[in-house]
Amino acid sequence: xxPAAKGPxxxxxxxxxxxxxxxxxxxxxxxxxxxxxRGHDLEQLAGKRSFEAVLGLLWQGFVSESVDEADIRARxxxxxxxxxxxxxxxxxxxxxxxxxxxxxxxxxxLPDAATVPAHHLAVAAVPVFAAAIARRHRGLAPVAPDAxxxxxxxxxxxxxxxxxxxxxxxxxxTYLVTVAxxxxxxxxxxxRVIGSTRAGLVSAVVGGLCALKGPLHGGAPGPVLDMLDxxxxxxxxxxxxxxxxxxxxxxxxxxxxxYRVRDPRADVLKAVAGELGxxxxxxxxxxxxxxxxxxxxxxxxxxxTLDTNVEFYTALVLEALELPRExxxxxxxxxxxxxxxxxxxxxxKSGRMIRPQSRYVGPMPDQRDAA
Numbered sequence: 001x002x003p004a005a006k007g008p009x010x011x012x013x014x015x016x017x018x019x020x021x022x023x024x025x026x027x028x029x030x031x032x033x034x035x036x037x038r039g040h041d042l043e044q045l046a047g048k049r050s051f052e053a054v055l056g057l058l059w060q061g062f063v064s065e066s067v068d069e070a071d072i073r074a075r076x077x078x079x080x081x082x083x084x085x086x087x088x089x090x091x092x093x094x095x096x097x098x099x100x101x102x103x104x105x106x107x108x109x110l111p112d113a114a115t116v117p118a119h120h121l122a123v124a125a126v127p128v129f130a131a132a133i134a135r136r137h138r139g140l141a142p143v144a145p146d147a148x149x150x151x152x153x154x155x156x157x158x159x160x161x162x163x164x165x166x167x168x169x170x171x172x173x174t175y176l177v178t179v180a181x182x183x184x185x186x187x188x189x190x191x192r193v194i195g196s197t198r199a200g201l202v203s204a205v206v207g208g209l210c211a212l213k214g215p216l217h218g219g220a221p222g223p224v225l226d227m228l229d230x231x232x233x234x235x236x237x238x239x240x241x242x243x244x245x246x247x248x249x250x251x252x253x254x255x256x257x258x259y260r261v262r263d264p265r266a267d268v269l270k271a272v273a274g275e276l277g278x279x280x281x282x283x284x285x286x287x288x289x290x291x292x293x294x295x296x297x298x299x300x301x302x303x304x305t306l307d308t309n310v311e312f313y314t315a316l317v318l319e320a321l322e323l324p325r326e327x328x329x330x331x332x333x334x335x336x337x338x339x340x341x342x343x344x345x346x347x348x349k350s351g352r353m354i355r356p357q358s359r360y361v362g363p364m365p366d367q368r369d370a371a
Contacts, residue, residue, distance in 0.1 A: 020184060020189065020354070020356070021184060021192060021347070021354075023184070023343065023346060024038065024061075024346070025037070025038060025058060025181055025339065025342050025343060025346060026038070026181040026182060026183050026339070027183065028182060028183035033262050033263065033264050034264060035182065035264050035265065037054070037057070037058070037180070037181055038057045038058060038060070040057075041264075042178065042264050042265065042268060043264065043267075043268065045057075045177055046174050046177045046178045046265075046268045047170070047174045047177075047268065047271070047272070049177060050069060050073075050150060050152075050173060050177075051150065051151045051152055051173055051176045051177055051180070051335075051338070052069050052072040052073045052076065052150060052151060053069040053072075054177050054180055054338065055067075055072055055076075055123065055180070055338045056068065056069055056072050058180065058181060058338055058339065058341075058342035059072075059119065059341070059342055059345065062342065062345035062346055062349060063117075063119065063345065065117075073150055073151075074147075075117075075120050076120060076123060076124050076151055077124075077145070077146075077147030077148060077149065077154075078116070078120075078147055079116050079117075079120040079121050079123070079124030079125070080124040080125075080127070080128050080145035080147060080151075080154065081144075081145055081147050082114075082115075082116045082121060082124070083110075083121060083124050083125035083128040083129065083145075084128050084132075084142070084144055084145050086109065086110060086125070087106060087128060087129060087132050087142065089109075090105065090106050090109045091106075091132060091136060091142070093105060094106065094133055094136065095136070098326065099130070099133050099134065099137065099324070099326045099327050099329070099330050100209070100212075100213045100329045100330055100333075101213075102129075102133045103126070103129050103130055103133060103209065103330050103333065104206060104209055104210060104213070106125075106129040106132075106133070107122075107125060107126070107129065107202065107205060107206050107209060108206050110122070110125060110202045111202070112199070112200025112201065112202045112203055113200070118200065118201040118202055119201055119341045119345060121202070122201060122202055122205045122337060122340075122341055123151075123337050123338060123341055124151075126330070126333050126334045126337045127151060127154070127155035127158065127334045128145055128158065129330075130155070130159075130327060130330035130331060130333070130334055131143065131155060131158035131159040132158070133327070133330065134159050134323075134324050134326075134327045134330075135158075135159065135161070137324070137326070138324075140161070142158070143157065143158045143159075143161050144158075145158060150169075150173070151173075151176070151334075152169055152172040152173035152176055153169045153173075155172065155331075155334060156168060156169060156172055156321070159323065159324075159327075160322070164321075167275065167276070168276075168321050171272045171275065171276055171317060171320075171321060172321055172331075174268065174269075174272050175269065175272065175314070175317055175318070175331075175335065176334060176335035176338075177335070178265050178268050178269060178310070178335070179265070179310070179314075179332055179335040179336055180335050180336065180338040180339050181336070181338065181339030181342065181343075182265075182336075182339065185217070186211045186212075186214070186216075186217045187208040187209070187211035187212040187217060187218065187336065187340065188208065188336075188339055188340060188343050189211075190207045190208055190210070190211040191204040191205060191207055191208035191211075191340040191343055191344055192204075192343050192344060192347045192354060193207075193354045194207040194208075194344075195343070195344030195345075195347045195348055196347050196348075196350075196352065196353045196354040197353055198348070201341060201344050201345070204340065204344045205337060205340050205341065205344075208333075208336070208337070208340040209333055212329060212332065212333055212336065213329065218329045218332050218333070218336075221311045221314040221315040221318060221328040221329075221332070222315070222325050222326070222328050222329075223252040224252045224253040224311055224312055224314075224315035224316075225315050225319060225325060226252070227251070227252045227253070227289075228282065228285065228286060228289060228315075231289060234285065234288055237288060237289055237292045238292050238296070241289075241292055241293055241296050242296060245296065245297075245300055251293050251297070251306075252311065252312075253290075253293075253308060253309060253311045253312025253313075253315065254293055254294070254297060254306050254307065254308060254309060254312065255304075255306040255307070255309060262307040262308060263307065263308065263309045263310050265309075265310040266307075266308045266309055266310055266312060266313055269310065269313035269314060269316075269317050270308075270313045272313070272317050273286075273313050273316045273317050273320065276316075276317065276320040276321070277320070282316075282319075283316050283320060286312075286316050290308055290312060294307065294308065314328070314332070315328070318331060
């Protein structure tokens with residue numbers, strides 16, 4: 001047995017149930033299907049508080065300036081203008097890249113130290129860059145931000161080129177709040193680790209985005225729509241789902257690593273989808289797919305709890321908002337950057353670098369090598 005194997009370090013695959021940080025920001029109760037953000041259940045915030053108000057809630061105690069909703073709205077508006085100016089020289093380099101790769105490149109071009117505070121610039125830059133990338137991929141010029149608007153309102157306007165209906169602004173705002181923070185998920189943990197080294201907040205946000213890019217984390221909403229496309233029509237729902245499961249495929253938008261009951265974010269976004277479903281979209285069809293999928297999963301996987309997760313209705317909401325499918329991960333990032341920045345600010349307060357141990361299970365050097 002190697003010396004390392006005798007030590008007190010216990011390896012846990014995937015770090016399940018390992019406590020890596022203490023935080024006041026959010027708590028995910030997977031058994032109860034509950035998400036608490038800074039002392040509030042998600043349902044108390046989503047659809048009732050603005051993105052700026054929730055951002056102030058997350059930043060409270062970690063920044064020196066006012067976290068009043070109106071003050072944050074004004075500062076984010078100014079920061080979006082600064083981010084737009086920084087985008088111009090980088091935009092030609094995004095051609096040929098996917099939307100999330102392009103966002104990664106553009107965020108990487110931002111300085112960690114700038115005239116605009118890093119936490120303002122990072123949160124403001126994501127929607128500005130995401131909108132500019134979406135338009136460039138369609139051969140359109142970017143639209144400059146309007147500093148007087150709220151973040152969700154301005155993001156839709158910068159993507160579309162015209163103001164969005166109030167119902168669409170409310171839907172996007174609810175989405176951004178819903179995904180703003182979610183415990184120590186993979187991208188947030190990555191951002192905290194980078195932040196703990198004092199690399200700088202923008203660098204930490206770039207690291208968070210790199211983790212979010214992975215299909216096991218932030219890349220699932222698009223495949224939900226691919227699944228709906230493949231099913232095609234109501235008559236094909238059950239046969240398609242049964243064939244997919246028989247072939248060992250995963251049904252996109254169902255099951256979660258943490259939640260053992262329904263993901264509370266799914267319920268929030270289903271309500272949003274219901275409001276948007278009055279228009280010309282396929283939300284009614286998706287609800288039929290959801291009902292059939294849950295029925296089949298209960299039959300086929302009786303020993304497991306596989307309920308609807310946030311990605312299923314994220315896909316439907318973002319599609320109903322007429323956002324490009326390839327931009328979904330970037331829109332997710334526009335909400336989650338609130339949590340990334342808050343966690344980095346909290347981690348920097350601790351002054352402690354995150355440095356876990358590993359258990360070595362490889363071969364030991366031959367004694368003759370030491371001679």
